[in-house]
Amino acid sequence: MTDHAHDLASVHDATERLLSAVGTLDNASVTEQSRLPGWSRGHVLAHLARNADALANVLEGRPMYVSAEARDADIERDAPRPLDAQLADVRESAARFQRAAAVPADWTRTVTLRNGISDTASRVPFRRWIEVELHHVDLGIGYELEELPAEFTERETGFLAERFTGHPDVPPTRITDGTRAWRTGRAADVPEVTVTGGPADLLGWLTGRRDGSGLTVTGGPLPALPPL
Secondary structure, eight states: OOOHHHHHHHHHHHHHHHHHHHTTOOHHHHTSBOSSTTOBHHHHHHHHHHHHHHHHHHHTTSOSOSOHHHHHHHHHHHTTOOHHHHHHHHHHHHHHHHHHHHSOOOTTSEEEOGGGOEEEGGGHHHHHHHHHHHHHHHTTSSOOGGGSOHHHHHHHHHHHHHHHTTOTTSOOEEEEOSSOEEEESSOOSSOSEEEEOOHHHHHHHHTTSSOSTTOEEESSSOOOOOOO
């Protein structure tokens, strides 16, 4: 089973890194475009805060969000806030998530996320770690995929390879950084395509944050991956 206590500590550390970095910005910087199309940095920070509350809901047995429309409306409402309000919200919502996770519980239980997706409770802290690390990169304030913790990069690569496994639109694919390898895509005895690259470039491609130009592909073109 996933070590949820370890992942909760990693979430805390990642959140502190993000808060320290964002704390060097000013109000004008928060309104500037992030690396996510259509979202300012304020949108990213608002999403991070609301996601912490949403995952606390999951751990406490409530729906993750009231609705998709309410989720989007909350982000739009909170995005224009000044820096100090954004920082306080990210910090306080992160603390609420940690408190929800500190309640003794059965971590092997199944929980329900967005869009009917289910998972074991023990994987919820890792899902929060993903949000914090990748959206820190999305802020475009100097934190790059190459700076992500090596453990995180390896686990997220495996997590996404698992997510795309069996997808009918993804050819049978072997992914490797030269040391480790993962399989994804449609089931097959032998992969059709092999994608090779450094850990950051592989993760960038899998998460839609890089176009794959830094990767080497054999056996066919670089697979087009479905949106996350």
